[in-house]
Amino acid sequence: RGNYALPSSGCFAYLKSQTYAYQVIMSMEDYDYLFKIVLIGNAGVGKTCLVRRFTQGLFPPGQGATIGVDFMIKTVEINGEKVKVHPNHREVYKIWDTAGQERFRSITQSYYRSANALILTYDITCEDSFRCLPEWLKEIEQYANNQVVTILVGNKIDLADKREVLRLRAEDFAQAQSMLYLETSAKESDNVEKLFLDLACELIREAKQNKLDNNDTAPMPGEGKTISYLNCCSLN
Ligand SMILES: Nc1nc2c(ncn2[C@@H]2O[C@H](COP(=O)(O)OP(=O)(O)OP(=O)(O)O)[C@@H](O)[C@H]2O)c(=O)[nH]1
Numbered sequence: 001r002g003n004y005a006l007p008s009s010g011c012f013a014y015l016k017s018q019t020y021a022y023q024v025i026m027s028m029e030d031y032d033y034l035f036k037i038v039l040i041g042n043a044g045v046g047k048t049c050l051v052r053r054f055t056q057g058l059f060p061p062g063q064g065a066t067i068g069v070d071f072m073i074k075t076v077e078i079n080g081e082k083v084k085v086h087p088n089h090r091e092v093y094k095i096w097d098t099a100g101q102e103r104f105r106s107i108t109q110s111y112y113r114s115a116n117a118l119i120l121t122y123d124i125t126c127e128d129s130f131r132c133l134p135e136w137l138k139e140i141e142q143y144a145n146n147q148v149v150t151i152l153v154g155n156k157i158d159l160a161d162k163r164e165v166l167r168l169r170a171e172d173f174a175q176a177q178s179m180l181y182l183e184t185s186a187k188e189s190d191n192v193e194k195l196f197l198d199l200a201c202e203l204i205r206e207a208k209q210n211k212l213d214n215n216d217t218a219p220m221p222g223e224g225k226t227i228s229y230l231n232c233c234s235l236n
Pocket of ligand 1: 041100101155157158184188
């Protein structure tokens with residue numbers, strides 16, 4: 001199991017949390033699934049906070065803007081009573097947190113291609129971040145592979161009184177673009193774990209489907225010797 005190649009050293013060029021990532025990599029040699037996920041969206045919508053919440057269980061105070069691309073890894077072990085996605089499986093999330101600022105766009109675009117999934121994030125309290133979504137979709141169309149799973153995430157739902165984008169409007173937009181949709185709060189930890197678990201579920205479901213369609217023995221997105229019995233996912 002787990003004979004996927006580790007990232008080339010190029011991935012570390014803009015690493016903010018190098019020590020942390022390195023330590024986790026050293027302990028991730030054995031896994032069932034590997035998910036490569038890239039977060040994109042306007043500056044300040046909360047991409048870094050979502051990743052930190054998921055990978056480190058914290059909401060970082062005074063988070064500075066991401067420079068280029070940050071890289072984090074999280075290993076999830078699911079077993080016995082805690083079955084949510086797949087029993088007795090070890091899943092590894094490799095997550096690239098990209099800078100929202102326009103000036104880093106040429107760097108961040110180069111990470112789209114190898115992503116299994118993209119988390120397109122906006123801020124529910126910021127109409128502008130929602131209005132920019134069509135621009136982000138153009139980027140996805142241009143730079144991502146055509147099998148990529150995209151989920152639209154409306155972050156900062158803890159700021160309900162400042163909401164500028166109605167949930168229904170965002171849901172309609174996501175549906176029209178064939179994207180999954182979820183609202184989160186990195187601050188309050190609402191739906192953050194669900195976001196990544198749902199993505200894992202969707203990726204495995206699609207991989208299984210592709211495998212059936214293509215009658216292909218090469219597993220995607222992880223080393224799926226057990227992929228054949230995975231049918232337990234719920235995205236609700
Ligand atoms: N209230 C609230 N604030 C949040 C939430 N998520 C992020 N923030 C705040 O939003 C600001 C920007 O968060 P970041 O995670 O740095 O945003 P980003 O999208 O990574 O920004 P760039 O790195 O510039 O692209 C910070 O002040 C965070 O504290 C949330 O769920 N709720």
